Amino acid sequence: MIQEDFSIGIFDSGVGGTSIWKEINQLLPMESTLYLSDSKNAPYGTKSKEEIIALAIKNTEYLLNKNCKIIVVACNTATTNAIAYLRAHYKVPFIGIEPAIKPAALQTKTNTIGILATKGTLNSALFEKTSQKLNSKIQIIEQIGAGLVALIENGKLESEEMTHLLQSYLEPMISEQIDCLVLGCTHYPYLIPQIRKILGSKIHIIDSGQAVAKQTQKVLSEANLLKKAAATSKSSQLFLINSNKSILTKLLADGEHKKSLQIIETDF
């Protein structure tokens, strides 16, 4: 039987989902978490739907074998391609992440929003369905962030190559008068300083991290699986990565998190 002191399982194609882990840990510090960074198989965004489903199954089964009480798919590409399959085949609750185009559509004044995401997300049926539900006056400028995830996984966040890629993706959107940019990949929040430099201060940058943390809290609470706040001192935060752990360690090294984290290189 699932118990409240089991961990929250989280997976991503790599280190990007830690942007979601940070939101979850901030909102639910009493919870233990087990994060899988499937960096050996990154990027997912260029893979077929069948390949993404197979990787999502591998990660899910690993987390379930470690007794996770809920699984957060901290990857837009895996959510948009595989979450329906996962929900149909496993009993545990799943929380997914999708690009925040609905909040952006409510916020835009120019009726033009930009979205930067992987090919796998932008080509998915789920993304197509969500975009079709928006007010028809809203124009969405879609851009595949080819190469961005690989540069982040290799620790090249502040490289010239990154700046050039971001300029080539974002400048055409600025010309189209976007006033909101949706970050449709959990790796991209780590690029906000560089993106901000290109966009200037007037264009809103929107991601779904906080919404995912709140939804995780809501689902756990409804299932009576939230850990009691008093148990915070007993929580553990474990990160497994199946490739070199240096970039993961670097991204997690900010702020007060650092001391209580365990980061382990292992295959899964």
Ligand code: DGL
């Ligand atoms: N973090 C994943 C996402 O949110 C990156 C996908 C990839 O590996 O290409 O889509």
